[in-house]
Amino acid sequence: MLRVVAVEFKRSLLMLRRYPMEMVGQLIVITLIFYGLFLGARYIAGPAAQFGERLDALVVGYVLWTLALFAIGDLSWGLMNEAREGTLEQVFLSPFGPARVYMARNVAGLLLMLGLNLSILGLIMLLTGVRLDFSWAALAPLATVLLGAYGLGFLLGALALYFKRIQAFLNLFQFVLMFLIMTPFEQLHGPVRTAGFLLPMTPGAGQLRALLARGEAFDPDLFALALVSGIVYLAIGLWVFGRAVRIVKQRGLIGGY
Amino acid sequence: MAVLVADNLHKTFRAQGKTVRAVEGVSLRVERGEVLAFLGPNGAGKTTTIKMVAGLIHPDRGRVQVAGRDPHRDPWALRQLGAVLEGNRNVYWRLTPLENLEYFGVLKGLAAAEARRRGERLLERFDLSGKRSALTQQLSRGMQQKLAIAVSLIHEPALLLLDEPTLGLDVEAAETVKALIRELAAEGQAIVLTTHHLEVAQQLSHRVAIIREGRIVAEDLTDRLLARFSGDQYEIEVAGELDVARRTRLAALGAEALDGRIVFVGDAEGLWHVLEALKPLPILRVEKDRADLTKVFLKLIREDVRA
Ligand SMILES: Nc1ncnc2c1ncn2[C@@H]1O[C@H](COP(=O)(O)OP(=O)(O)OP(=O)(O)O)[C@@H](O)[C@H]1O
Ligand SMILES: [Mg+2]
Numbered sequence: 001m002l003r004v005v006a007v008e009f010k011r012s013l014l015m016l017r018r019y020p021m022e023m024v025g026q027l028i029v030i031t032l033i034f035y036g037l038f039l040g041a042r043y044i045a046g047p048a049a050q051f052g053e054r055l056d057a058l059v060v061g062y063v064l065w066t067l068a069l070f071a072i073g074d075l076s077w078g079l080m081n082e083a084r085e086g087t088l089e090q091v092f093l094s095p096f097g098p099a100r101v102y103m104a105r106n107v108a109g110l111l112l113m114l115g116l117n118l119s120i121l122g123l124i125m126l127l128t129g130v131r132l133d134f135s136w137a138a139l140a141p142l143a144t145v146l147l148g149a150y151g152l153g154f155l156l157g158a159l160a161l162y163f164k165r166i167q168a169f170l171n172l173f174q175f176v177l178m179f180l181i182m183t184p185f186e187q188l189h190g191p192v193r194t195a196g197f198l199l200p201m202t203p204g205a206g207q208l209r210a211l212l213a214r215g216e217a218f219d220p221d222l223f224a225l226a227l228v229s230g231i232v233y234l235a236i237g238l239w240v241f242g243r244a245v246r247i248v249k250q251r252g253l254i255g256g257y
Numbered sequence: 258m259a260v261l262v263a264d265n266l267h268k269t270f271r272a273q274g275k276t277v278r279a280v281e282g283v284s285l286r287v288e289r290g291e292v293l294a295f296l297g298p299n300g301a302g303k304t305t306t307i308k309m310v311a312g313l314i315h316p317d318r319g320r321v322q323v324a325g326r327d328p329h330r331d332p333w334a335l336r337q338l339g340a341v342l343e344g345n346r347n348v349y350w351r352l353t354p355l356e357n358l359e360y361f362g363v364l365k366g367l368a369a370a371e372a373r374r375r376g377e378r379l380l381e382r383f384d385l386s387g388k389r390s391a392l393t394q395q396l397s398r399g400m401q402q403k404l405a406i407a408v409s410l411i412h413e414p415a416l417l418l419l420d421e422p423t424l425g426l427d428v429e430a431a432e433t434v435k436a437l438i439r440e441l442a443a444e445g446q447a448i449v450l451t452t453h454h455l456e457v458a459q460q461l462s463h464r465v466a467i468i469r470e471g472r473i474v475a476e477d478l479t480d481r482l483l484a485r486f487s488g489d490q491y492e493i494e495v496a497g498e499l500d501v502a503r504r505t506r507l508a509a510l511g512a513e514a515l516d517g518r519i520v521f522v523g524d525a526e527g528l529w530h531v532l533e534a535l536k537p538l539p540i541l542r543v544e545k546d547r548a549d550l551t552k553v554f555l556k557l558i559r560e561d562v563r564a
Binding site: 095252255 | 268270271272279305308311312313314315332333334335336338339340342344345346347348349350351352356359360361363364365366368369392408
């Protein structure tokens, strides 16, 4: 499996390099955003400003937001493109099976995005001399949010596999993501809080806010909840994706008919 | 051991309220080193069958075994299968040929270094080395198709499925791809080939299966099928004039002399009598009339199989 992750990483990197303008554009956007954040333009972080006013919180929030957006949409866009271009069936011919290949693709994509963001961030820190005071504890809830995001990614991937064209729906999903990441369920009480925490990504996002924006101590119970939530949503996503694979094989729809 | 055993495959599609019985009871067998031409008119069920063999479409009924393993139950059966699918790109246009070979090699279970090594060899073989670092997008259609075949062979599968590999290629590109398939066949690669170019099928295949409306209507060794549909007609050419006595004897045997050629309709034993009658004239040529696959195909496809 590691081999597959490695080769997917290489493929993503190569594909990225083959769209030089897009790549340069992306680099410029990321650089500008981080630079703006460092200069104190908080509004640039957009929805991520929810995670606190301090620079490190803004940066973590922004990275989380872009990674989650990427995690949720990348698989579906890839599936739709490959079905249209006619490489999807070749991927399905791998003995690893589509779920594992796409999982590897997700991991590779995440590493790439993370690498891109962190190198730019490092560069800016070097240039401006500003040091961020990351609280490493924030990485744990961040990871659980990403698990949930990949779960949603596989759910949407199942839809993409079946319907082939879900672009409009995917665009709409940005707002769903915004709602899930920004609503402060951890500060609500009673059934609303419980119901809110049953939604994907909410416990992890809540804990991030608690840590970064309000400077609260790391709550192991909340983290356990966030971890379970992430794992459960990833499992649900994978299960539904597996069902979708069975259905499209039943109906002969893999490459689109 | 057979490389492919497909038993009694059935597939019915339901889409938009319509029911299409795409495949009804197809069985195929391919032995090691054998090329099976799988022929049939548009919509006969060839692609559906190929995809059932490749594990991409679940059959409603029936069983597939590739090198003894069922790709619908055991994904590692796919390790022994390579496929170039109809009308698809099959490879990434934004990667170079070598990058495609490495990527799909790893996806088939090879280590990256091994995939690259084999990829280099295949590029060499398929005369694509000059293009190893060009984007696949920029290659000609014929080269892209050759690359797709190379990629499907990277893991040295026991069975190669080629669904209309010459579709959409110009004459020259089609010739190149044909030559390549011929070479693979000569090396003993087991291949299932669908094509509408029947002369390609005739040249390349050891066996032919013809499918019509989801059912196999004929399956035999290519030679035997051709022989079966060939009339028992012989043409003989001799040097020198035929005298009247000879002509009469030939006529009595059922042979007819037409400007220098003698045409005989009859069995092999009758042929010897005709040759006897021609003795001692020097024989230039004796030839049995052979049907070509196009004639056989059209005949079988026009017959009402259900009658
Ligand atoms: N996924 C699907 N859903 C509904 N009908 C389908 C599907 N796939 C194929 N069919 C139908 O099944 C029949 C067999 O199609 P198939 O593609 O197997 O034919 P084919 O022999 O490959 O034809 P061609 O020579 O045109 O490639 C056709 O009537 C086709 O319209
Ligand atoms: Mg077809």
